[in-house]
Amino acid sequence: QKEVEQDPGPLSVPEGAIVSLNCTYSNSAFQYFMWYRQYSRKGPELLMYTYSSGNKEDGRFTAQVDKSSKYISLFIRDSQPSDSATYLCAKLQTGANNLFFGTGTRLTVIP
Amino acid sequence: DGGITQSPKYLFRKEGQNVTLSCEQNLNHDAMYWYRQDPGQGLRLIYYSQIVNDFQKGDIAEGYSVSREKKESFPLTVTSAQKNPTAFYLCASSSRGLRTEAFFGQGTRLTVV
Numbered sequence: 001q002k003e004v005e006q007d008p009g010p011l012s013v014p015e016g017a018i019v020s021l022n023c024t025y026s027n028s029a030f031q032y033f034m035w036y037r038q039y040s041r042k043g044p045e046l047l048m049y050t051y052s053s054g055n056k057e058d059g060r061f062t063a064q065v066d067k068s069s070k071y072i073s074l075f076i077r078d079s080q081p082s083d084s085a086t087y088l089c090a091k092l093q094t095g096a097n098n099l100f101f102g103t104g105t106r107l108t109v110i111p
Numbered sequence: 112d113g114g115i116t117q118s119p120k121y122l123f124r125k126e127g128q129n130v131t132l133s134c135e136q137n138l139n140h141d142a143m144y145w146y147r148q149d150p151g152q153g154l155r156l157i158y159y160s161q162i163v164n165d166f167q168k169g170d171i172a173e174g175y176s177v178s179r180e181k182k183e184s185f186p187l188t189v190t191s192a193q194k195n196p197t198a199f200y201l202c203a204s205s206s207r208g209l210r211t212e213a214f215f216g217q218g219t220r221l222t223v224v
Contacts, residue, residue, distance in 0.1 A: 008153075034213060043117075043201055043215040088154070092205055092213055099144055099205055099213050103153030 003027060006089055006102025015111050019076040023089035023102045026070065033065055035074045036088040038104065044088055048074070079109045113138045117202050117216035124189070124196065124223050132187045132219045134202035140214075141206065143185035147171060148199040148218075157200075160185055189221060197223050 006023045013019055021035075032051050036044035048063040050056045056063045064073040072089055086104040093100075115136045124130045134143065142161045146154040156169030160179040174193025179185055185204075189196045199220050205213035 006153075032212075036215070041199070041218070041220070043217040046212060046214060049212055090213065099142075099156075099159075099203065101146075101154045 003100035004089060004091055004102045007105055008103050010106040010108065012108045012110060013079055015079060015081060015109055017079050017109075019074075019079050019083070019107060019109075021074040021076075021087050021089070021105050021107070023072045024070055025072065025091050025100075027093075032092045033063070033072050034090045034092065035061075035063055036090065037083075038086045038088060040085075047087075081109045081111050084108045115202060115204055115214055115216040117200075117219050119219060120217065122219055122221045124221060126223055127191045129188055129190050130221065132189065132200055132202075132221070134185045134187065134216060135183055136185075136204045136214075137183060138204055138206070138214065139182070140204035141182070142204060143179070144203045144205075144213075145169075145175070145177065145185070145187045146201045146203065148201055154201065157187065196221055 004025045034049040035047045037047050038044040050063050050065055053065050053067045060077045062075040086106045088104045089102040091100050118133045144159040145157040147157055148154050155171050157171055157175050158166055158169055158177045160166035163179055163182050166177050166179050174190055176188045199218050201218045202216045203213050
């Protein structure tokens with residue numbers, strides 16, 4: 001079983017829609033969760049990171065962690081064409097410093 | 112500005128040659144990683160290092176080698192033994208501290224000609 005599983009998509013939505021991106025993970029060791037955005041031919045950029053269960057909000061982005069079901073989500077409100085990118089979820093096991101990624105979900109926001 | 116710098120951005124290699132990709136960070140991070148990204152396959156871990164002078168193989172280490180002589184630097188050598196080296200290579204680093212984050216460089220696109 002992979003450490004992090006992510007639906008590769010692709011996902012297409014109209015401008016202004018709410019986008020929901022999801023990952024599941026295995027192993028419940030002490031760990032952080034991160035979301036990255038990657039534009040074509042660029043390195044991934046860190047969008048959000050969180051440790052605890054619950055929601056963390058940053059502008060139009062909300063990261064959600066449900067440790068009981070081992071589910072992590074990223075919500076994008078009022079999606080814009082500039083949000084079109086591949087989104088990667090990741091978990092970092094602290095102490096061991098093992099970094100695991102999902103395969104990424106390709107998102108297209110249509111004007 | 113703190114960050115991770117990968118060089119070069121584009122690299123062309125003839126078959127049978129070894130090439131070395133550079134990765135430098137000034138974030139004072141302990142751990143560094145090399146990933147390979149192919150279309151539709153996500154990130155695959157090549158090697159990682161948690162401290163200086165120590166590194167471990169990832170999922171696809173065959174045909175690659177690394178060194179970690181300094182905390183700031185983690186170069187990756189793509190050897191002639193790597194059968195399909197054309198790919199996008201990404202370096203990352205992460206901290207062990209209270210604020211645990213991982214950051215990426217901008218990548219090196221390697222093409223075998």
